[in-house]
Amino acid sequence: MRHPIPASLLALAVVASLACEKKAPAPAQQPAAAPPAAATPATATPAAGTPAAAPADPGAIDANVVAGRAGLDAAGLARVAPHIAGMNAERALMHALTGAVGPTTPDSAKNRIHKELSAHLAAFDKHWTEATAGMSKTQGDAFDAAIREQMGARTGPVGNPHGKLSPAHPKLNPQGGPVKK
Numbered sequence: 001m002r003h004p005i006p007a008s009l010l011a012l013a014v015v016a017s018l019a020c021e022k023k024a025p026a027p028a029q030q031p032a033a034a035p036p037a038a039a040t041p042a043t044a045t046p047a048a049g050t051p052a053a054a055p056a057d058p059g060a061i062d063a064n065v066v067a068g069r070a071g072l073d074a075a076g077l078a079r080v081a082p083h084i085a086g087m088n089a090e091r092a093l094m095h096a097l098t099g100a101v102g103p104t105t106p107d108s109a110k111n112r113i114h115k116e117l118s119a120h121l122a123a124f125d126k127h128w129t130e131a132t133a134g135m136s137k138t139q140g141d142a143f144d145a146a147i148r149e150q151m152g153a154r155t156g157p158v159g160n161p162h163g164k165l166s167p168a169h170p171k172l173n174p175q176g177g178p179v180k181k
Helices: 007-020 063-070 074-099 107-132 137-151
Strands: none
Touching (some): 063 074, 074 107, 074 137, 107 137
16 A cells, blocks of 8 residues: 555544544435526536635545645646545445444444445555555655645554553553552
């Protein structure tokens, strides 16, 4: 994988960010919208020099913010906008799949959903890789950091902070109480 975040951490970040969001009503519960008259599709790239439309989903990745942090010009924004739209689409699908799992979900369904999540995560990563292709190292690093920040991914060190405690720190037993000497 090209990115410094392992797929499992990225999946965990996606699931965590999705778990904090409000669930949208099921499609059958949503009111019928009037057909758009000459509206551009959501996946269309913005015209050169015009900013990409702000994402309607509050948890979505904003192409303008990411492109601004990466220092991309209008042509660069137009090039990465379809990939960011694809990343947002995959994120929404992963959100829907994780919402389908509960404590009573059978293991067979959990296994099927896990496979689907893995496929969507691979597509998400492919969009990410294609979006950063052709960028300088500085732009790619800034782009990656902006994507992680917008997704709420942890950027600090990962690990057990208790492993670095001083020897003077009180020891605890498995139940959480002090160890008797």
